[in-house]
Amino acid sequence: MDMDDGAPSRRALVGEAVRLGMTYLCLTALIYGAATQFFEAGPGQADPKGFAGYSMLVDLIAGVTSYFVMSVAVWKFRRSKMIYNVIVCFIIATCVAFADFFVMREVYRVFFASANLNYSIRANVEDLFMCWVAFFGWSCVFLTLLFSLDVRDRERRLAAVREEALSAQMRALRYQINPHFLFNTLNSIAGLIEEGSATRAEQMVLSLSTFLRTTLTLDPFHDVRLSEELTLQEEYLEIEHQRFSDRMSFHIDMPDDVRHALVPSLILQPLIENAIKHGVGAMAGQVSIWLSARREADRLQVVVENNMPVEMVGPKPLGMGVGLKNVAGRLRARFQNDWQFTAGPAAPGVYRAALDLPWRTE
Incomplete structure (x- = not known):
C-alpha cells in the first residue's frame, strides 16, 4: 500500500473509506428505515412536522458534505492514544451535527419557505440526535480504518527492514567467503611460482x-x-x-x-x-x-x-x-x-x- 510520510496515502484511504462508508450508510439507512416503520405514528398521534427529511436531495448533499468534513477532521486530529481519539471523535461529531442542523435549516428556509415546516430545535431534536449518533458512529469506524492502515503500514515497514537486514547479513557472510578463498589461492599461486x-x-x-x-x-x-x-x-x-x-x-x-x-x-x-x-x-x-x-x-x-x-x-x-x-x-x-x-x-x-x-x- 502506498504511504506518504508514515501515514496512509490519500488514494488508499479514499478507496477504503468510500467502500466502508457505503456499507455503513446502507446499514444505517436500513436500521433507521426499519425503526421508522416499526415506530410509525398512529392515527391519534401528532405529526412533528420537522424540516429534516423533507427533501432527499438536500439531505443527501448535506450528509455527504458532513461525512467528508468529519472524516478529514478525524484524520488530521487523531493521535496515538485511543482515549484521546474517542473524545476527539465525540467533539467532532457533535460540532458537525449541530453545524449540519443549522445550515440545513437555513437552506430549507430559503428554498422551502412555502412548505410550512417547523424549524425549532424541539420539533427536530429526535432527527438531530439520530444525526449525531450516525456521525459519531462513522467517526469511530473511520478512526478504526485509520488505525488498521497504520498497523498494516508498520508491519510492512518492519518486514522490509527485517528483509533488508537479513539480506545485508547474508551478503556480509558471503563476502567473507571470497577473501578467505582468494587468500588461499594466492598462496597456492605464490607456491607454484617459487617452485618454478x-x-x-x-x-x-x-x-x-x-x-x-x-x-x-x-x-x-x-x-x-x-x-x-x-x-x-x-x-x-x-x-x-x-x-x-x-x-x-x-x-x-x-x-x-x-x-x-x-x-x-x-x-x-x-x-x-x-x-x-x-x-x-x-x-x-x-x-x-x-x-x-x-x-x-x-x-x-x-x-x-x-x-x-x-x-x-x-x-x-x-x-x-x-x-x-x-x-x-x-x-x-x-x-x-x-x-x-x-x-x-x-x-x-x-x-x-x-x-x-x-x-x-x-
Missing part, C-alpha cells in the same frame, strides 16, 4: 579469474540448484587441481532428482575448501573427497567427507574455522531454526561435514 611452475601458476590464475567472474555475479540471497552449485565447485576444484593433481580425487554420489534441489549459492565451497586445506594440505599421501546428497522425506541431506591425518582426533568446534563459521551463519540467516550443521571426525582418518536443510525445488 610458471605454466601451472598461469593456468591457476586463469581458473581463478573464471571462478571469481562466476561467483561475483551470483546473488547471495538467491538459491541455486544443487547441480549448479556442483558446477561452481568443479571450477573451484580445477583451481586446486593445479597444485594437488597427483594426490587429490573427488567423488560425487547423488540421485539425479536430488540435483534439482535448491541450496544457498556457494554453501558447499567452504566445506570443500576445508577438506582440501585440512585433508589434502595436511597429508602426504592420496586424499579422497566425497560429496553425497540424499532426500529424506521433506529434508535435503548433504555430506562432505575427506581423509585426514589419523592423529587429528576429537571434534573440532564449529566456531574455530572461518569457513565452517560462515556456513553456520548463512544457514541461520537463511533458514532461522530450520537447519542443522555438524562437522567433526566421523571415523579414524575421516572428517565429515553434514548439512540438513528443508527440501525445496523450483
Whole structure:
C-alpha cells in the first residue's frame, strides 16, 4: 500500500473509506428505515412536522458534505492514544451535527419557505440526535480504518527492514567467503611460482579469474540448484587441481532428482575448501573427497567427507574455522531454526561435514 510520510496515502484511504462508508450508510439507512416503520405514528398521534427529511436531495448533499468534513477532521486530529481519539471523535461529531442542523435549516428556509415546516430545535431534536449518533458512529469506524492502515503500514515497514537486514547479513557472510578463498589461492599461486611452475601458476590464475567472474555475479540471497552449485565447485576444484593433481580425487554420489534441489549459492565451497586445506594440505599421501546428497522425506541431506591425518582426533568446534563459521551463519540467516550443521571426525582418518536443510525445488 502506498504511504506518504508514515501515514496512509490519500488514494488508499479514499478507496477504503468510500467502500466502508457505503456499507455503513446502507446499514444505517436500513436500521433507521426499519425503526421508522416499526415506530410509525398512529392515527391519534401528532405529526412533528420537522424540516429534516423533507427533501432527499438536500439531505443527501448535506450528509455527504458532513461525512467528508468529519472524516478529514478525524484524520488530521487523531493521535496515538485511543482515549484521546474517542473524545476527539465525540467533539467532532457533535460540532458537525449541530453545524449540519443549522445550515440545513437555513437552506430549507430559503428554498422551502412555502412548505410550512417547523424549524425549532424541539420539533427536530429526535432527527438531530439520530444525526449525531450516525456521525459519531462513522467517526469511530473511520478512526478504526485509520488505525488498521497504520498497523498494516508498520508491519510492512518492519518486514522490509527485517528483509533488508537479513539480506545485508547474508551478503556480509558471503563476502567473507571470497577473501578467505582468494587468500588461499594466492598462496597456492605464490607456491607454484617459487617452485618454478610458471605454466601451472598461469593456468591457476586463469581458473581463478573464471571462478571469481562466476561467483561475483551470483546473488547471495538467491538459491541455486544443487547441480549448479556442483558446477561452481568443479571450477573451484580445477583451481586446486593445479597444485594437488597427483594426490587429490573427488567423488560425487547423488540421485539425479536430488540435483534439482535448491541450496544457498556457494554453501558447499567452504566445506570443500576445508577438506582440501585440512585433508589434502595436511597429508602426504592420496586424499579422497566425497560429496553425497540424499532426500529424506521433506529434508535435503548433504555430506562432505575427506581423509585426514589419523592423529587429528576429537571434534573440532564449529566456531574455530572461518569457513565452517560462515556456513553456520548463512544457514541461520537463511533458514532461522530450520537447519542443522555438524562437522567433526566421523571415523579414524575421516572428517565429515553434514548439512540438513528443508527440501525445496523450483
